[in-house]
Amino acid sequence: MQKEPEDRLSAQEAIYDPWICQQGVPEIDLFAQEDCFENMQSFYAEYKMQEAVITYIVQQLIGSNETEDQKKIFTQLDDDNDGQLTRDELLKGYREFYGDLAE
Numbered sequence: 001m002q003k004e005p006e007d008r009l010s011a012q013e014a015i016y017d018p019w020i021c022q023q024g025v026p027e028i029d030l031f032a033q034e035d036c037f038e039n040m041q042s043f044y045a046e047y048k049m050q051e052a053v054i055t056y057i058v059q060q061l062i063g064s065n066e067t068e069d070q071k072k073i074f075t076q077l078d079d080d081n082d083g084q085l086t087r088d089e090l091l092k093g094y095r096e097f098y099g100d101l102a103e
């Protein structure tokens with residue numbers, strides 16, 4: 001083991017290291033490799049399906065109630081009804097809700 005990366009063997013040097021060469025090249029079971037690859041593809045497809053279902057459920061749970069509440073608050077704060085909240089509109093809303101900051 002070498003602490004400094006520049007002192008370490010490169011991948012190419014490592015693969016031709018005498019100890020590695022003595023171990024021989026393992027035979028690769030192509031059928032097992034193919035099964036493994038198919039399992040990984042299946043797992044990934046299941047994972048993506050789970051992710052899509054969870055995303056759908058969360059969207060349904062957040063739902064319209066929260067969105068409607070947020071729209072009401074936004075509309076109350078948007079004094080000139082331009083669809084944007086200025087700093088002054090936000091501060092005015094804050095003061096109405098929490099009182100004057102100076103007090």
Ligand SMILES: [Ca+2]
Binds near residue numbers: 085
């Ligand atoms: Ca506005």
